[in-house]
Amino acid sequence: MRILVVGTVPPPGGDAAGALAEQATALLADGHEVELLSPDARSAAHRSARLEGPLFALRLAWLSRRFEAVVLHFEQGLPLGERAGRLWRAVTLTSLGAALGMFSEATIRFDAASPIPGGIGSRAMGEVWSVASHIVLASEKDRELLVAIWDLPAERVSVTEERPSPRVTVPEGWAVGDDGDPRIEVLELVRARSAHDRAAMAARVTLGGAIGPLPAPPFAGPDRRAVDTEAVARALVALARQLVARISATRNPERAG
């Protein structure tokens, strides 16, 4: 799958940029084609550009012809500057929602420092929430708020760590020095390695819609919240058939009789 990742990636950008780079790396490792588009020219991205306002939405819409999925990281100036007025905000977010809807999968990500234009509950943001196949927020409180305000399916919204970690390097081997406490050293390695696993898992969850769900552990029972998509599809098809039948019956009463 071709995936467009939009947001600041290192060297600038701190922890949030590191986390976005982690996701991109994980996607690449999973065999996807990934392209990075950054608002910061210093980023190690494929391309950089001003990513603000309706023009950014237009650019996204254009790029949707080449990419099947998009990961959009809301950050300072992306997609709106601090001084954006209400009208500008509404126009930008509405057009952004439309552009995102042109991708098969759209993941929206906020971290703790990310600005949410007009707040989670602003009407214009509703356009964005409605088309996002997955939303990743920084706090459980925000997640609960978002789900409650917009009546979103809970499984579409997830939470990352409160402080997204920067790139986590996986320690090589299990070398334990002679000087320190070997137990402490091993535990530090265990924690560093599991932090890496956690970050990789978070990236997979973030982009779950694009790259498929994590394999279920054999111990896991059936997910009670899971929607039986086949059943829903069957129900929709049956409903559509009923509607078609009803419409044709209205138009051709003789044939229906």
Added chain:
Amino acid sequence: MAEAARGFARRGFDVEILTTCARSHFSWANEFDEGVSEDQGVVIRRFPTAISRRRLMSSSLERRVLRGEQLSASAEIAWVNSRFRVPELYLHLLAEARRYDTIVLSPYLFWPTIYGAQVAPERSIVMPCLHDEPYARLTVVRSTLASVGAVWFLSEPEHLLGHRLAPDLAPRHSVVGAAVEIPDSYDPAGFRARHGLTRPFVLFAGRREGGKGWRELLSAYSAAIVGSDAPFDLVTVGVGAPEIPEGLAGRVIDLGYLDAEEMPSAFAAAEALVQPSTNESFSRTVMEAWLAGTPVIASSAGEVVTWHCERSGGGLTYSDELEFAQCLRFVAEAPKAAATLAARGHSYVLANYTWEIVLDAMEHSISGLIGRAGR
């Protein structure tokens, strides 16, 4: 307790064990004959249990206790009585208490301890084996811990818990620890052969029930298989139905209950012992694994086992499934380093938990109590 009794008998004490005729701590049914017998210099007196037939009231009280409800004094006593009683043991104590310099009662949770401690509290020692659980917060437990002559704890975290649960804890209390037998030999290869174990495995030894973290372990192990292709099978021994999910069949192997003679070899054959339980007042299996030179991987939520791991510098603790998986990988990929940790655990057991050391601590406490009681 039985081992300690035999140890005291070897040291020249006259020791009697007063116990029930029950074998199962689930049913409390009378399976052993009542009466008197002798084993290794210890007189054993068995008394029949009387099991409450008021099941409805019993389960209702149990639910209320587990919910943490504040029960009235009479309701608490009703709860203590609602499982099993041993009236003849109590009558024996009433009649014969004067014969005993000290009466040691254990664990805190059951009728013989709660009732027995009231017969001669000044000469009674309770070894509560406390867990931080709703039962331990009952007023009747607190008053028992406060009123007896002495309290023996198995570990420092249990001691601290005792203070939290019973601010008026009996002034004479100490951490005596628990002892483990040092096996004469181990036969790991024979163990694998006898049980058809061809792949390396980690071991869970204990009751397969919720309170011992069994379900959590299955979940963590399951995630480890998926997430990082856990290199070990999981072998379990002990009582209780393991209820292994279909998806784990072939990777989780239940050997059921093993004889005491077979257990040391089970520990020696394992690549590591896993201890997911957070309800341990001592954790004998951890000590037995270390004695066998086997690394220990334990849940960090278990205060007592974490304390052992930190104090010994010999055990790894995990706080979630990802860390559990990494601990498994460590043991698989760095067996020498894992053996180094296990060796530290081995030294720790020998330095703290041999019978000589533990019996010395108990004897010291008893001497102080008898002296205070003026006997």
